[in-house]
Amino acid sequence: MSVSATWALRLNVRETLVTDVDAASNPIINHTGFSSGDTINASSTVPATEVSADTWALSGGAVTIDLTSLPGTNGTTIDATGLKVQLFKVKNLGAAAMTFTEGASNGYALLGASFQFILAQNQELMLYLVDSAPDVGSTDKTIDVAGTSSQTFELILVVG
Numbered sequence: 001m002s003v004s005a006t007w008a009l010r011l012n013v014r015e016t017l018v019t020d021v022d023a024a025s026n027p028i029i030n031h032t033g034f035s036s037g038d039t040i041n042a043s044s045t046v047p048a049t050e051v052s053a054d055t056w057a058l059s060g061g062a063v064t065i066d067l068t069s070l071p072g073t074n075g076t077t078i079d080a081t082g083l084k085v086q087l088f089k090v091k092n093l094g095a096a097a098m099t100f101t102e103g104a105s106n107g108y109a110l111l112g113a114s115f116q117f118i119l120a121q122n123q124e125l126m127l128y129l130v131d132s133a134p135d136v137g138s139t140d141k142t143i144d145v146a147g148t149s150s151q152t153f154e155l156i157l158v159v160g
Contacts, residue, residue: 005048005158007087007128008037038128040160046086046131047160050078055093057152058145065143067108067136070157080136080159084129085110087158091124094151103142109134110143119153 011034017027040048052070056063067085070078088110092098101116102109109115110133119125134140136159145153 002042003048003051003158003160004039004041005051005087006037006039007126008035009126009128010035010037040086040158042160048086048158049083049160050080051156051158052078053154053156055152055154056145057150058094058098058147059150061146061148063145064103064105065145065155067141067143067157067159068138078159080157081138081141083136083159084131085133085136085157086129086131086160087127087156088129089124089126089154089156090119091154092119092121092147092151093153094147095121096148096151097121098145098147098151098153101144101146103144106139106141108136108140108143124154 013031015029015031017029040046042049052072054071056065067080070080072078090100097118097120099116099118102114117125
């Protein structure tokens with residue numbers, strides 16, 4: 001098995017200027033210059049060796065993501081011990097806000113110590129961590145998610 005992940009962070013905004021712009025044959029400006037993207041795999045500088053993509057459900061309004069026991073393809077389990085989270089994409093499918101934090105027990109500092117972000121319904125977030133997240137290990141492996149009841153979220157992680 002091999003993993004290759006192509007990612008893109010793009011925002012293409014079309015702005016139409018007022019009429020009568022001197023020396024402008026077209027008063028439309030396309031703002032695309034801050035977009036980025038790349039492809040990573042096992043041999044790239046930012047490595048990608050494993051992927052976990054699943055829909056997660058909260059139980060009693062909470063779930064803990066254990067990076068040493070992630071759902072893999074075709075019922076396999078992925079143990080990311082010794083690897084780093086390189087790409088993290090999540091979408092809140094629930095009706096209430098969800099809070100993502102470093103795990104209370106053996107927490108993983110995805111965005112640094114005591115990180116936290118909140119996603120409202122249908123909000124999504126993608127992080128390209130550029131090999132800067134910590135290695136997953138026995139004391140650095142959990143991300144806690146808190147929300148309401150049994151709401152769900154989509155999560156895809158690329159580690160390497």
